[in-house]
Amino acid sequence: MGPKRCAVASEESLMRIFTVPEAPDSTLSKIELEISSNLAGFLNENIAAIEKPLHEIEKDFQDAVLPEEPMFVSDYAQDIMEQLVAHSVHTAAPSFIGHMTSALPHFVLPLSKLMVGLNQNLVKIETSKAFTPLERQVLGMMHHLAYGNDAHFYDKWMHSAKTSLGAFCSGGTIANITALWIARNRLLKADGEFKGIAAQGILAGMLHYGYKGLAVLVSDRGHYSLGKAADILGLGRENFIGIATDENNKVDVEKMRETAHQLQAKGIKVLALVGVAGTTETGNIDPLNDMADLSAELGCYFHVDAAWGGATLLSDNNRHLLAGIERADSITIDAHKQMYVPMGAGLVLFKDPAAADAIEHHAEYILRKGSKDLGSHTLEGSRPGMAMLVHACMRVIGRKGYEMLIDKGIDKARYFAELIKNDPDFELISEPELCLLTYRYVPKQIQRAIAQADEAERIEIYAALNRFTASMQKRQRETGRSFVSRTRLTPDQYDHQPTVVFRVVLANPLTSNAILKEILAEQKALAKTDPIFKKYLLKYLS
């Protein structure tokens, strides 16, 4: 590797990489052709099935010194196929049902290339032009999908320089932070002598308004990005208060109300409630209408994190599951999850077109006041034109197409839940509300043993099941035929003890019922050879 294949840097060879594309018979062009003609085949063939240990992979990425000499593109392409592509994750495989990523519609690939070639920067119109109205339209269409205002509303606000119906961003984390940033700044707004938190900071704001603390209430199942938001916004993770969920993993709104009243009695202002529409771990949706009522009662902001579940609004058959979402002050939706857009497309929608005023910013050379530059209302600055890919998916798939995809996912999850329930070796832990469910491998005999065990023994079996589940999940992943993920819940069935479970997300339209059956069969076979199972659990089967 290296020196002998290196090209000498001359001005001429350097200019060539900015002007002359690779010859059609070069390694990179061949790779591209394969991707274009058959992406699934390319991924199947080039991603190694059996996992190489990470420390082995790292050997190819050891050098911390930037290479001095240039390298031929074809040589680089060859290296990257062997060192990177072969050991990446086949996120599009229909048997890889542990991720929120899925197969992609093929047309997004050439469109991505177009997007990269155009290399627009959405921070301002001067570097994005028509991409700005396009992004505003995408935000408008998503806003309409969630809030359903009338035509007059969108005519007035969608392209207005004064406001923004939402903010596009790289993903749900930035979207959630943006929403809570707005909530915080709206609460601690300018008032009399106080110029507002944006100008004077939290300390001055709290003193002015006489709050001893600010709290955000969210289900125990809230996404970890919310804790990150609490940290970065200066609120503190302890003031981000997790509320217990009911047996269906939905937040207990009565408990939330009690907690809110206790906090307020202590002089702590409830800044916001955050509802989750599709928790990452179990896929459940909080009672959004009840939460909207409570936020009205408390006079606080109401944000819904629908990063994953928000796409369900596209199905007229299932959008009722998110009833109440239209009462939220803001909503996070990730297009790169169930909207089948490639990684890097999140958005947050604002009920009130003036919401983003609270975080507005300007600069001399861009984002001038009165401009329609999108950058004056976003957390990020320079950003690529990802909105184009969302726009493309919306138009090519259409609402009805999305409806079919969403409905199929939910049906598939119900089917998989039935398979699990009908199999004496498996136990369903959480029922699918959307297309996500959790389960474990716990043969009926072990379930019986648990029921009959004394406390000490029960604790022992619980611990063994946890270790076994984690081990099996890892072994299945390493074998490379299929992938389920795992998480830790505290379900009713296990006395609310920490319980490691398999987690699957069935959004990939290419995942067939036959594949689901194979995954269970593979797990049964893996269990039989699992060292932890053999050592600690096998004895209960006799």
Add this chain to the structure above:
Amino acid sequence: MGPKRCAVASEESLMRIFTVPEAPDSTLSKIELEISSNLAGFLNENIAAIEKPLHEIEKDFQDAVLPEEPMFVSDYAQDIMEQLVAHSVHTAAPSFIGHMTSALPHFVLPLSKLMVGLNQNLVKIETSKAFTPLERQVLGMMHHLAYGNDAHFYDKWMHSAKTSLGAFCSGGTIANITALWIARNRLLKADGEFKGIAAQGILAGMLHYGYKGLAVLVSDRGHYSLGKAADILGLGRENFIGIATDENNKVDVEKMRETAHQLQAKGIKVLALVGVAGTTETGNIDPLNDMADLSAELGCYFHVDAAWGGATLLSDNNRHLLAGIERADSITIDAHKQMYVPMGAGLVLFKDPAAADAIEHHAEYILRKGSKDLGSHTLEGSRPGMAMLVHACMRVIGRKGYEMLIDKGIDKARYFAELIKNDPDFELISEPELCLLTYRYVPKQIQRAIAQADEAERIEIYAALNRFTASMQKRQRETGRSFVSRTRLTPDQYDHQPTVVFRVVLANPLTSNAILKEILAEQKALAKTDPIFKKYLLKYLS
């Protein structure tokens, strides 16, 4: 448009978009082929030269209702060529010298497609595998470029699960926010009863440490993202204190020292100094060594925003301009600026591998403690594999290749500055230190008139020149042959009054000396027909 070309959504047609690529003779495939064989030609032909007014473009992006029916990909591609691509900005054009975007090396296009097709999510190893060590290597190589530690250091830390040598992100804004987030959290760390700001929030932290306020000091020329950081981090924009610059647009460190002492006398703790290495408006570099001395004196954090200028480190001939950067606690560099990577690749480097501990976060299902998941140290969550494109550019271009590009840019800026100085119709406002300079169209006779004018008249001329410069910049952009940007400075020559100037960035390797001459010639011609010039300024020429 619309209904008549729509495909009926059937499950079969829907599945097809996830499996079968477009036929090679479809519109989208033809577009892709054109991009592959000749990107520059494609952009030249398909982006309309003459600007269509924004309100006209918006007409194609009016509908806020998501279309119900699917649409054929080819039809969509046709629409997008007419409605979007034609009215996007030709950021790669060698005569468009107003942006920080440039022409891209051609190999990043097929690699981008590969990246999108792989659709990895860098938040965790489970969805990114080899992309994680690759990204860590990119951070390591950039860290080495800036800090130059020894091999032992990188062997120990580059792939360590415990730490991170930096954080990859979508751009410089997130990078700057991440750096100051760390600075804030390190200052208000856990201490005795106090569990630290991340847990308890700013208010508790300030009370515990007895600070009346926290301040960040930065040059008046600091990027607007720093104000955004002050807002989101709860510090307040007023506590983000701009310090005047000298006649070379470099921060006056003596003034910074005075201000710091005044603040500390009032009980306000200086949290951080931010040095700028390549200001957005004039391209100058703050005296980083002096700032490092001051931060040592004050015992505060030192961050350098080298989003644009950081790439200069790649040139052994010019990296001395950034001397002292290696003393910064953290450094922001955007790969999508002078490293010729497509939009969406920023990074922040940490001198101390343990720096990011201050913002570390974990979750049950991912980012488990002890894992090498990159997401435990990043502001963003799910993120695409952009690091691959940086890796590719570093290896294919090589340090020497970059050196040539950086040096050529600086030489070109010096050449353009000479052209301007030698032309009696133009006035250089800021000398290029890197490849960025500012200037105006002010014929010698007008310069003379200013020198002889009384105060009232001078103010009048100044105002006319500002209006004229803005008008001409807009007219040049609309004509579509070339593009320079504009900003507002307060230069010496104009008694520190707000002064609208042309701003150019000469990073595009395809921008020739001949093009630079043409741009000045075009501006001369435009001035002659400018209505504002004719009305208010022409009279001084006689």
